[in-house]
Amino acid sequence: MAHLDLSEVADAFAAGIPSIIGQVDQLVRAIPPGSVTTYGDLAKSLGDSAASRWVATYLLDPACGVADLSHRVVRSTGEIGLHCSGSSETKTQLLRGEGVVINRGTIDLETHRLQLPPMVASLSKLKAWQRDFACPGEQAFHLSNVKSIGGIDVSYGKEQAISACARMQADGQTKIGTHTCTGEAKFPYITGYLAFREIPLHLHLLAEMQAAGKLPDVLLVDGNGRLHPRRMGIATMLGGLTGIPTIGVAKKLICGVVQAPELKVGKWEPIIASQDAPDEILGYAIMPHTKTKHPIYVSRGFGIDDTSMKEVVDRCLAGHRLPEPIYWADRESRQLASTR
DNA sequence: GCGACAG
């Protein structure tokens, strides 16, 4: 895998990501006066009803591309809901002006709801990409071969995003150095699709590190790996794309159930897919130190087994909630982001 | 009505 040109990988990956915002704008512009749709219907049309929250967040932003038409999007209950102007009354007046009947703040969707066409090359495409993503053949992971451990994270400034990767010695505690890369995050944050927001910048950074001969032997990624609705979190994709063994480290649970009733410091507890599937271990929760009540959620990314994964993370735990490589990457990227 | 999902 070392022969991969990460600069080419970066370009190819970015080229395959659709403009999800353009898709929503297009759908909203297609709603004629007198008709409405719902946040959930828009999300379904994009290919994933789980994106309805993002759709609502986007359309409630006065700076969104279709703020002048977003009054035509209401709640699935028929309630008018909020408006980007800040006033639901304004939304009501706009709709009434277009001939929509509103009783007690509610629209009869049977009458006014518009059938939206499915957007083929949208979230449905990315979802299929995640399901079908073929990771290259994985080499057996040998901790004894590890000379450096990396941690990678992104922070967001006013306009720019900064990806930072800290490199540590094999002890997981001694910092060698940090690399950073600045760019624009074009894809929005949608639960389940974090990879498409953050990986493009990560790949640019890793390409630079590759050119400098400074790629880490294993990489801790801020986010999940196998612990993901489709078992394809950002850590797994980033590893599969680069060939670098990866581990996902998240601060919140996205799915799955922690079996143990309580967590003890330093003890790894399995996270299962569900009570009905107790044999499917997606990852592990661990309380990283005494001073926090909040665990971290660790899952296999690419090119590593669960046992090695735990050994690597154990080496990296110190006085912070996050493993040292990610702690330093987070600190560095955040510091830079605050200036742009 | 309650619960809610990485960054």
Next chain:
DNA sequence: ATCTTGTCGC
């Protein structure tokens, strides 16, 4: 993730 004042604790 970011927006934000003071406040509690090591």
